[in-house]
Every structure is written in structure tokens, then in C-alpha cells.
Amino acid sequence: MPTLLQRLVFQVGPVPNERAFVLSSVSTDGHYISLRPFVKPRNASEEAFPFEWVFAGTNQNVVVNQKSEAIVTQDFNNWFDSNVYLNLPNTHRGEINTTWENWESGCIAETGSVFPAGRELDGVPFFELWQPLDSTRDELVVSTPQNEKSASSAKSIVFKTTEGSGFDGLVVVTGRWAQGFLSKQNDGTINGMNFIRTLETGNSNVVQTLLQYGRDADKFPRKFDGIKLGDVVEANGLKWEVIESYL
Amino acid sequence: MPTLLQRLVFQVGPVPNERAFVLSSVSTDGHYISLRPFVKPRNASEEAFPFEWVFAGTNQNVVVNQKSEAIVTQDFNNWFDSNVYLNLPNTHRGEINTTWENWESGCIAETGSVFPAGRELDGVPFFELWQPLDSTRDELVVSTPQNEKSASSAKSIVFKTTEGSGFDGLVVVTGRWAQGFLSKQNDGTINGMNFIRTLETGNSNVVQTLLQYGRDADKFPRKFDGIKLGDVVEANGLKWEVIESYL
Incomplete structure (x- = not known):
């Protein structure tokens, strides 16, 4: 859970x-x-x-x-x-x-x-x-x-950046709430960091962005339905591997 | 409010x-x-x-x-x-x-x-x-x-025991949640105290008792719809005056 x-x-x-x-x-x-x-x-x-x-x-x-x-x-x-x-x-x-x-x-x-x-x-x-x-x-x-x-019925999904992408990143989806970071390797400034917090609202599973920070924030995955363990999803050119998925 | x-x-x-x-x-x-x-x-x-x-x-x-x-x-x-x-x-x-x-x-x-x-x-x-x-x-x-x-749309209703009843008591209803005390005058023991916490659930305004204490707890008002300022309601023989009602 x-x-x-x-x-x-x-x-x-x-x-x-x-x-x-x-x-x-x-x-x-x-x-x-x-x-x-x-x-x-x-x-x-x-x-x-x-x-x-x-x-x-x-x-x-x-x-x-x-x-x-x-x-x-x-x-x-x-x-x-x-x-x-x-x-x-x-x-x-x-x-x-x-x-x-x-x-x-x-x-x-x-x-x-x-x-x-x-x-x-x-x-x-x-x-x-x-x-x-x-x-x-x-x-x-x-x-x-x-x-x-x-x-206890909440879904649990985790995305991790793939090796060789030049980024470190993790998105953790718990129920309707998702949070993620994405940091550019070898940058070390606030320009290299990206964060997101989203919320699925209503029955139609519209993902609402509550917080978004950083110039690469468009590279976060934002669709959390039908996700399977081992899937690789791409968001504006960045690949994320699904390392956990309990629906 | x-x-x-x-x-x-x-x-x-x-x-x-x-x-x-x-x-x-x-x-x-x-x-x-x-x-x-x-x-x-x-x-x-x-x-x-x-x-x-x-x-x-x-x-x-x-x-x-x-x-x-x-x-x-x-x-x-x-x-x-x-x-x-x-x-x-x-x-x-x-x-x-x-x-x-x-x-x-x-x-x-x-x-x-x-x-x-x-x-x-x-x-x-x-x-x-x-x-x-x-x-x-x-x-x-x-x-x-x-x-x-x-x-901010929550209703606000307050009941107070009437003079000469032999009890002091107050029930404060805020939205769906009500809490009250009722104390027997000139008692001073735990046997003289009564408390209640209730919650209106669902659309049918069923009042669910979350907490009830004391031998006179059946004397609390438990219906909170259609209550008007100045009303006197009776609960198992005890009279309560409505000293506030915003619906």
C-alpha cells in the first residue's frame, strides 16, 4: 500500500x-x-x-x-x-x-x-x-x-529515468497524487532541477498540475493509466522506465 | 462562518x-x-x-x-x-x-x-x-x-438549556458536525456530565452518533434541520432554546 x-x-x-x-x-x-x-x-x-x-x-x-x-x-x-x-x-x-x-x-x-x-x-x-x-x-x-x-486501494506507480539520458529522475504516483524530480547531470545549479506535483481529478482522470518547476518540466510523464511494470514511456524525448506498477 | x-x-x-x-x-x-x-x-x-x-x-x-x-x-x-x-x-x-x-x-x-x-x-x-x-x-x-x-456555506446552530431545568448545556452545530455538553447542576461528579459528538452523513441527513457519554445523553437534541432562532426543542423532557441558527 x-x-x-x-x-x-x-x-x-x-x-x-x-x-x-x-x-x-x-x-x-x-x-x-x-x-x-x-x-x-x-x-x-x-x-x-x-x-x-x-x-x-x-x-x-x-x-x-x-x-x-x-x-x-x-x-x-x-x-x-x-x-x-x-x-x-x-x-x-x-x-x-x-x-x-x-x-x-x-x-x-x-x-x-x-x-x-x-x-x-x-x-x-x-x-x-x-x-x-x-x-x-x-x-x-x-x-x-x-x-x-x-x-489501501490506491495505485502505486514509479517511473525512473533510463541510463544514458543525461538526467536523473523519479516520479512516484500514489493514488491520485504524483510527485517527481528530474535533475540534469553535471549541472549543479537551480537551472538543472525540475519538479512536478500533479493530481488526478474527477472520474475522467484529468491530471491537473499543482506545481511545476524547471525548464525541463515538460519531460515528466503525465499519464498514469494503463501503465505496466517494465514499460518505457517517452515524454518530449526523455525516456522513463516503469520500475513499479500496482493498479 | x-x-x-x-x-x-x-x-x-x-x-x-x-x-x-x-x-x-x-x-x-x-x-x-x-x-x-x-x-x-x-x-x-x-x-x-x-x-x-x-x-x-x-x-x-x-x-x-x-x-x-x-x-x-x-x-x-x-x-x-x-x-x-x-x-x-x-x-x-x-x-x-x-x-x-x-x-x-x-x-x-x-x-x-x-x-x-x-x-x-x-x-x-x-x-x-x-x-x-x-x-x-x-x-x-x-x-x-x-x-x-x-x-463557508456551513450551517451554524446553537442550542442552550433553558433556565430552571436543573441542567447547564450547550450544543454547537457547525456544518455536519455537532458537539454538546450537558451537566447536572449541583452534582460535581462524573455522573453529572454528558457529552455528545454527532455527524450528519450522506444526503439524507442521517445523524450518526460518533461519541456519547453520560446517563442523560438521551436529552441532547439530535435533529438539526428546519431549526429556527428562538425555537424551543424538547429532548426526552429537557427543553433547549435555539440561541443561533444560520442555515
């Missing part, structure tokens, strides 16, 4: 807040992307690159361990990380160790530390709170025991 | 959590109730009274001040407070001063302090995070710019 999580709280230091509309998509097989656009960019730098952060990976990039009924650890070695791509100073490199605790309310609390000055120096602890959504719905509908049957 | 808020986070001390399924209903005219049932009561005491807290009041019991575009203060002198009703030791008495800040994400952060040992001693700061819901929906649907037209 794929999951779609909305972040409710981000906290580093004493004061919690949430300035972004963060959705994290996790496919049935564990491929993932977390897209973190600012709701209201505050300055020229945020206007030019209106994302707090984006990261993504396949299930080879994360190790998940169930520690107890309510607690899971996830250790991320992301395939794509916007901070790493841009080689931003004072940002974390390498594995990120996180702990996820299910609250009785249904939300999931994530804690961990990042090491922007390197592992040998003090880490910076963070807290994030996540709300599971019913990804089969075209609104933000909280996942509850009442709609879990609907939520 | 009435509002229905779901609490996402409750924090006293260093660690946030959420053990309750809290909804706060606020009518168009500002009458309110906050019902805070535990999701999983943990001991005999919590089984007997499975609520973290319940409080309610009319718009005479709260003073609201807009401090800036994103910040509002609310000073509560609750009409009903389950801790006060039970005369629980080490719980707050009197006015509670709170500050509400709209986050860019759409959630609302509430901060304040309570004084369980009295005003002359140190207060205990708390943090609560609230998610506005579209109360016209029969699921937990997040209120967003996309559905604000629907949310």
Missing part, C-alpha cells in the same frame, strides 16, 4: 512552524520523494528556488527497521538531494538517521539529527509531524480507520 | 504528543465547545471518564482581539469546564489567556499558560496546533483555498 504524508510541523530549535506545503510520497515498494515548496516565498532567493528542500530515492536508498509496534527507524542515503545537488554550504551530507513514532491520533512524529558542519561536530536535532492522507481522494482527506479500505 | 478545528498537537513540557481526538466547534456568533476524548484510555480512571478535558461557553465567555493580520488573542472564562465541575485539584481556575497565530500552511498555533497552582505561582506554558476542517463534509477534509466556498 502506498502512502501519502502531509507535513504539519517542522521544528529546528525551540519554535515549531510550517512554511511549506510538504507532501512525501512513498510507493508500495518503498520508492520515495519528498517535495517541500514554500507556501509564500519571502525573498528573491526563495522566489528563484521556492523550495525548502527536495529529496528522493529508490528503496535502495533507505533502510527501514521496525523497532516496536509504534516505532520505525529509517536511514536515508538519498539518491537526489537538492542541497547536495547545489553543493550548498552548511548542509548535511551522507546518511540521515530518523525515528518515526505513531501517535494515537494517527499522525506520525519523525525525529532525527542532521550534521551541517560534519559528523565530528554537534548535530542539529529536528522534529517533523506527518499526517497520512487518503491518496485516492482529490482533496486533503485525512486517512482514518473509516476510509482505510479506500486508502 | 462557523469553524471546526481538529487539534494536531498538544505540548506541555519538552515533548509534543496527541492522545486525544479533539474537535473544537465555534459557531458563527462565537459560541464554542472543545471536546477532548482520549483515543485509547490507558487506565481505569481514563476508562471511567475518557476525556482529557471538555470546556464550552457562549460568546459572552470569550473575548477575542485581532492583534495583527495573522495573530488573534482569545481570553476564555469558560461557562463549563470539566476540571472545574469535578473540582479537580491542581487544575486552572479563572481566565485563560491564549494567542492564536495563523501559519502559512493553514494551521493555527495556539499558545498560552495555565496556572494550576494559582496565579501567584509560576504558570505552565502550553502549545496546541489546530487544523481547520471543512465542516460541510462527513470526513476529516482539510479546509483549503480550494474548498473555502463549501466550508
Whole structure:
């Protein structure tokens, strides 16, 4: 079953807040992307690159361990990380160790530390709170025991750029919601990054673009019906392989 | 426009959590109730009274001040407070001063302090995070710019016990969601308290009981169509006056 999580709280230091509309998509097989656009960019730098952060990976990039009924650890070695791509100073490199605790309310609390000055120096602890959504719905509908049957019926499709294309990219479709990144190899500037968030609305499966960023954003796949594992789809000249498809 | 808020986070001390399924209903005219049932009561005491807290009041019991575009203060002198009703030791008495800040994400952060040992001693700061819901929906649907037209069309009805009935009670209906308290005067035990949470489902306006507590819970009004301001409705012998009705 794929999951779609909305972040409710981000906290580093004493004061919690949430300035972004963060959705994290996790496919049935564990491929993932977390897209973190600012709701209201505050300055020229945020206007030019209106994302707090984006990261993504396949299930080879994360190790998940169930520690107890309510607690899971996830250790991320992301395939794509916007901070790493841009080689931003004072940002974390390498594995990120996180702990996820299910609250009785249904939300999931994530804690961990990042090491922007390197592992040998003090880490910076963070807290994030996540709300599971019913990804089969075209609104933000909280996942509850009442709609879990609907939520568990969600489709899960993942597209990955093919070797030799000059790009790295992943699109994760969970239910009606798709998120993707596409980064140009050997670029390392904001001009090399592309992101998309789409939503299938209504019964006719019209794919609505909620967010699109980057000069190569027309190279994302945008049709998600009749997709089979192993298919190769082409979008404006770029080839994507379907590495997962549960319909 | 009435509002229905779901609490996402409750924090006293260093660690946030959420053990309750809290909804706060606020009518168009500002009458309110906050019902805070535990999701999983943990001991005999919590089984007997499975609520973290319940409080309610009319718009005479709260003073609201807009401090800036994103910040509002609310000073509560609750009409009903389950801790006060039970005369629980080490719980707050009197006015509670709170500050509400709209986050860019759409959630609302509430901060304040309570004084369980009295005003002359140190207060205990708390943090609560609230998610506005579209109360016209029969699921937990997040209120967003996309559905604000629907949310703003919600009906708002308030019932109040009549004088001389031997009970204090208030039922606040916001959209499809109703919450109420009914407390027996001069009782002061858990046997004197009654609470209800109902939800109108489907097009036929079937009122589904989500939560019911107390031996007099059959005295709550449970029909919310065709209600007019000034009506007096009777429920198993108890009379309720309609003090607000926007349909």
C-alpha cells in the first residue's frame, strides 16, 4: 500500500512552524520523494528556488527497521538531494538517521539529527509531524480507520529515468497524487532541477498540475493509466522506465 | 462562518504528543465547545471518564482581539469546564489567556499558560496546533483555498438549556458536525456530565452518533434541520432554546 504524508510541523530549535506545503510520497515498494515548496516565498532567493528542500530515492536508498509496534527507524542515503545537488554550504551530507513514532491520533512524529558542519561536530536535532492522507481522494482527506479500505486501494506507480539520458529522475504516483524530480547531470545549479506535483481529478482522470518547476518540466510523464511494470514511456524525448506498477 | 478545528498537537513540557481526538466547534456568533476524548484510555480512571478535558461557553465567555493580520488573542472564562465541575485539584481556575497565530500552511498555533497552582505561582506554558476542517463534509477534509466556498456555506446552530431545568448545556452545530455538553447542576461528579459528538452523513441527513457519554445523553437534541432562532426543542423532557441558527 502506498502512502501519502502531509507535513504539519517542522521544528529546528525551540519554535515549531510550517512554511511549506510538504507532501512525501512513498510507493508500495518503498520508492520515495519528498517535495517541500514554500507556501509564500519571502525573498528573491526563495522566489528563484521556492523550495525548502527536495529529496528522493529508490528503496535502495533507505533502510527501514521496525523497532516496536509504534516505532520505525529509517536511514536515508538519498539518491537526489537538492542541497547536495547545489553543493550548498552548511548542509548535511551522507546518511540521515530518523525515528518515526505513531501517535494515537494517527499522525506520525519523525525525529532525527542532521550534521551541517560534519559528523565530528554537534548535530542539529529536528522534529517533523506527518499526517497520512487518503491518496485516492482529490482533496486533503485525512486517512482514518473509516476510509482505510479506500486508502489501501490506491495505485502505486514509479517511473525512473533510463541510463544514458543525461538526467536523473523519479516520479512516484500514489493514488491520485504524483510527485517527481528530474535533475540534469553535471549541472549543479537551480537551472538543472525540475519538479512536478500533479493530481488526478474527477472520474475522467484529468491530471491537473499543482506545481511545476524547471525548464525541463515538460519531460515528466503525465499519464498514469494503463501503465505496466517494465514499460518505457517517452515524454518530449526523455525516456522513463516503469520500475513499479500496482493498479 | 462557523469553524471546526481538529487539534494536531498538544505540548506541555519538552515533548509534543496527541492522545486525544479533539474537535473544537465555534459557531458563527462565537459560541464554542472543545471536546477532548482520549483515543485509547490507558487506565481505569481514563476508562471511567475518557476525556482529557471538555470546556464550552457562549460568546459572552470569550473575548477575542485581532492583534495583527495573522495573530488573534482569545481570553476564555469558560461557562463549563470539566476540571472545574469535578473540582479537580491542581487544575486552572479563572481566565485563560491564549494567542492564536495563523501559519502559512493553514494551521493555527495556539499558545498560552495555565496556572494550576494559582496565579501567584509560576504558570505552565502550553502549545496546541489546530487544523481547520471543512465542516460541510462527513470526513476529516482539510479546509483549503480550494474548498473555502463549501466550508463557508456551513450551517451554524446553537442550542442552550433553558433556565430552571436543573441542567447547564450547550450544543454547537457547525456544518455536519455537532458537539454538546450537558451537566447536572449541583452534582460535581462524573455522573453529572454528558457529552455528545454527532455527524450528519450522506444526503439524507442521517445523524450518526460518533461519541456519547453520560446517563442523560438521551436529552441532547439530535435533529438539526428546519431549526429556527428562538425555537424551543424538547429532548426526552429537557427543553433547549435555539440561541443561533444560520442555515
